[in-house]
Every structure is written in structure tokens, then in C-alpha cells.
Amino acid sequence: MKGVIRMKKLSVIFGILAVILSDIMCAVVAYNYCALRRGMVYAGYSAPPSTAFLYAVPYGIGIATCVGLAVVFKKQERL
Numbered sequence: 001m002k003g004v005i006r007m008k009k010l011s012v013i014f015g016i017l018a019v020i021l022s023d024i025m026c027a028v029v030a031y032n033y034c035a036l037r038r039g040m041v042y043a044g045y046s047a048p049p050s051t052a053f054l055y056a057v058p059y060g061i062g063i064a065t066c067v068g069l070a071v072v073f074k075k076q077e078r079l
Helices: 002-043 049-078
Strands: none
Touching: 002 049
């Protein structure tokens, strides 16, 4: 019985962590996009603002990992 409760808690924790990571990812990408856009106009940056979307790659990997672990723990809870 304790194993089932532990798996359920882990599933919920990783699900919540995935949501938090997605919120943080949106904030980081939006901030860097605006900073690059402003820098391009006023400071002469040569990189286009769209390079800010590269910050989404590691966050996306983290979110996919958290969702995958949440699904695995949810399936183990049913066994």
C-alpha cells in the first residue's frame, strides 16, 4: 500500500514540475526575445530576436522528461 501512495505522490510531483517548468520557459524566452529585439534596435546586436527560442530546447527536454516520469509512475501505481 505504501508503494502505491509513493508512486501517486511522485506522479503528481513530476506533473506539477512539468507545469512549473513550462511557465518558467515562457518567461525566460519572452524576456530574452524582448531583450534581443531591443538590443537589435538600440544597441546594434547582430543576432535576430528569434534566437531567443533556442532557450526553449533544454526546457522542452526537461518538460518531456517530467511528463514521461509522471506517466511511468502513474502506470506503476495501477499495478
